[in-house]
Amino acid sequence: MASTAVPQGSLRQRNTGSKKSPAAAPLEQEVSKVKSVQQKTKTSETEYRIGLVLITLFGFLTRFWGISHPNEVVFDEVHFGKFASYYLERTYFFDVHPPFGKLLFAFMGWLVGYDGHFHFENIGDSYIVNKVPYVAFRALPAILGALTVSVVYLIMWESGYTLPACIIAAGLVLLDNAHIGQTRLILLDATLVFCMACSLLFYIKFYKLRHEPFSRKWWKWLILTGFALSADISVKYVGTFAFITIGSAVIIDLWELLDVKRPGGALSLSQFSKHFGARAFGLIIMPFLFYLFWFQVHFAVLTRSGPGDDFMTPEFQETLSDNVMLANSLDIQYYDTLTIRHKETKAYLHSHPDRYPLRYDDGRVSSQGQQVTGYPYNDTNNYWQILPMDGDEALGRVVKNHDLVRLRHVVTDTVLLSHDVASPSYPTNQEFTTVAVADAIGKRAQDTLFEVRIEHGKKSQAFKSIASHFKLIHNPSKVAMWTHTKPLPEWAFKQQEINGNKQIAPSSNVWLVEDIPSVPQSDPRRQKPERQVKTLPFLRKWFELQRAMFYHNSKLTSSHPYASHPYQWPFLLRGVSFWTKNDTRQQIYFLGNPVGWWLASSLLAVFVGIIGADQISLRRGIDALDRRTRSRLYNSTGFFFLAWATHYFPFYLMGRQLFLHHYLPAHLASCLVAGSLIEFVFTAEPAEEGPSGGKTQSAGPKRYLSARERLAGQSTMGVWVACGVVLAVAVAGWYFFLPLTYGYPGLSVEQVLRRKWLGYDLHFAK
Known part of the structure; x- marks a missing residue:
């Protein structure tokens, strides 16, 4: 008796001369429907x-x-x-x-x-x-x-x-x-937005090929997804959210691959490792390399000194042509007179004969010492002479990283001091003031000692004007000299407060010596041959720029008249x-x-x-x-x-x-x-x-x-x-x-x- 079964994938009866079986008719109707729909x-x-x-x-x-x-x-x-x-x-x-x-x-x-x-x-x-x-x-x-x-x-x-x-x-x-x-x-x-949308499209095309793993098309869309993600985060850091989107979908996909009930059965650990490694390469390693590439182009194009110099370390700045440090930085010697400026707020370290009031508005008592403030303009009250710790150093000796020094205010002939008295605006921070020279080398000698700590400096590195970004650390109490933009009251002429910050690490503690007024323009120290532009390894420059970008991004907290909150966005409450x-x-x-x-x-x-x-x-x-x-x-x-x-x-x-x-x-x-x-x-x-x-x-x-x-x-x-x-x-x-x-x-x-x-x-x- 002839068989009426239809072979898998065949649309014809084996015995074409025989009458169609009842079982074949519904199947042919189904196939006809499929063809009709596929034509549509x-x-x-x-x-x-x-x-x-x-x-x-x-x-x-x-x-x-x-x-x-x-x-x-x-x-x-x-x-x-x-x-x-x-x-x-x-x-x-x-x-x-x-x-x-x-x-x-x-x-x-x-x-x-x-x-x-x-x-x-x-x-x-x-x-x-x-x-x-x-x-x-x-x-x-x-x-x-x-x-x-x-x-x-x-x-x-x-x-x-x-x-x-x-x-x-x-x-x-x-x-x-x-x-x-x-x-x-x-x-x-x-x-x-375009890169974010492309990352979604490319991942969908990649996912649709999940039954053809490691094929050429599968790899193509995986790599393109990674490139779109890299481009997204290389435009703005909020592009990280696209990584979270695709990463979450990939984790769910990998979890499904471990399921023993999935069609085709569970993958072996070796097969699963290949899937995991391919996704890690295409969606993490390769995008990171693309991300680094754009920074390499950035550094290769920007070779001249410009307005971004101040955000970078002196070592970085010396990799730029026409940089002011290459032309104007001087070794700082003991007994030089300096102008010291805060890197972030641009205020000069300043003092004047006026004193702190006996009591502040909150009732706290001050030392009534001479005021030390931050002042935005160049002035003779910004002149400080750098003195050695023991007073026996010969003229011409260069100040080095980690040296202990004293700073004498030239106009008032007093010496910078910090002590365990609360500052005017920050009760948790130490007050900065000055004392007479006699006290500075007598009973208050320890309170007038400060360590010069050059940022990223090496041991015994020379202390230089402009080129050396440094923190001035009070030696006995280990607080860093710091200032901020909130002005003091009228009794300090609304100048910036200088105080001792117990948190030494923040970059807001960084200062630089802007000039050495005691060295005339005709002095041989200012007559220097043209210096060669230096080089730094790419990764060192990249890490430094990343730190600066993240730091200043986190500081964008000030109010703005058109800023809005996330809860307002879906309802379009303001523009x-x-x-x-x-x-x-x-x-x-x-x-x-x-x-x-x-x-x-x-x-x-x-x-x-x-x-x-x-x-x-x-x-x-x-x-x-x-x-x-x-x-x-x-x-x-x-x-x-x-x-x-x-x-x-x-x-x-x-x-x-x-x-x-x-x-x-x-x-x-x-x-x-x-x-x-x-x-x-x-x-x-x-x-x-x-x-x-x-x-x-x-x-x-x-x-x-x-x-x-x-x-x-x-x-x-x-x-x-x-x-x-x-x-x-x-x-x-x-x-x-x-x-x-x-x-x-x-x-x-x-x-x-x-x-x-x-x-x-x-x-x-x-």
Whole structure:
């Protein structure tokens, strides 16, 4: 008897002349359905490509429209335009952000032949008068901003979402006024957001190849993910959040590889080690090497002395040509008269005959000694003579690192002293004062001894003016001489307080000798041959710059009139004024599209609610969702929600100034959640009922179909209607706030007041 079984993968009967068996007919019907759906999918691929082209064109249109206005410096263009000019002049500067984004601006300037002559000193300076190719600079973020819209579309496409869902997610970014505003100016955030979006897209493409591990494509997308992550953190350090996003997904993926119940069985420890090592190389080691590379380019380009010198150690400064230390630093000898300046606040060590009051405002009693203060201007009261500890040193002997010295105030002929008396403003810190010379070498001799401790200095290293950054440590009590910007009361002429800081390590204790007035210009010590530029190993320079960047980044804690808090961002409670023009009543006010932001934020809450409801239902034995639907909701939408959370919640831990633009990467992720969740609402399938009435997972031909193929066989009318509604309200919001984003036309008082939806602090409201 002829067999009626169909071989695996075959669509034909073995006995073509025999009558079709009853078992074969349903299978052929299923295969026919699969082919039909796949044909629809092939047609839909063309629609997706058309959608991508259109969304990209609209992205370029919205970003480049009127990009030449205003033709003057706007907001933080004073910083990033200036840095591009410094690169082109090869002049060393300091910034708290890594170099990659600024190097891209410099590259654009180099392409159009700009020489960096304009330094973007003030908001409102004319680009036309100063002949600056500012449109070329602004074109870089505009291009990246337009491509970011395309990348968002591709993320949704690669994740298997329907065309309307792709359009919703990309459209919310396309029509967002905040994204547009940041991408039309010489700012770093367009590059940051683009790199963050690329890291999500590349990781999704890498993850889709999880069943082809170590293939060429698998390696390609792994390496590209690492490169995007590296570029992200090389623009701004908040790019670290993208590492947290991808790192969390990788950890979950590796955990799944250890599961013995996974299809294909559990991996051996050897296989798992290969997977772990590949990801560690592609997502940690290689990105770090790329990160170092941009700093190598940074150091290679910036070879001339510039405004960033003061942030670096003398050893670093001596690697720069034209550095003042190469020309002006002198060995400091005993009995020289010095002017000593605080590195951070630029105040001179100063004293005058006036004394501390008997009592301070809080009732504490002072020593009533002579005041020692910080003074911002050069003055003879800033002159201090450096004396040896024992007084027997010969003239001409050079002061060395760790020497014990005394400092005599030249004008009042008194000696610097610190003792166990509380300072005026800091009860925990020691008072600095001066005493008569007789007391300084008599009963108060120990209290007038100070150690010269050169920063990163070697034993017996010569103490030099300008070149030696040092801490002055009071020898008996081991406190460091320190000052701060809070002024003393009127009794000290509102000068800075000098006191003894018990915490010696902070760099705020660092001083330098600015000059040696006792050495005349004609003295042979000032007549020196030209010195050669020194070199330092790359890693030493990199570590030093990293320390300075992290330190000064942590100091950005002062208040700002347009700073905002993270809890305000999802609800768009306030923006930032970028630019105003009084005579035309024009202004650029950095603000998102309120409709789009509120929709995306609402759907984030809806997603959390759906996940919570589903988990509660499962605990109660109710399986309300199809297996594929739940997998999409948890894995894909969940990944987008993870990207939002990791780019949002860490800001609550920061103490530095924060602004609305810090939310842009998280907002992009919220748009992805919005697109995927709207599709879920209109296409989610309930679990099917089994023979006994219980819920079971979908069966039949759907096991042959991909997610997009399955949806291609369904009606997506509901998603299209939602897409139309979302785009309509997003366009309305974009157009309404367009004058604030593009800076024109000017608005009347009534028009401005109509746009103060949440009390936005707009200009020209009266």
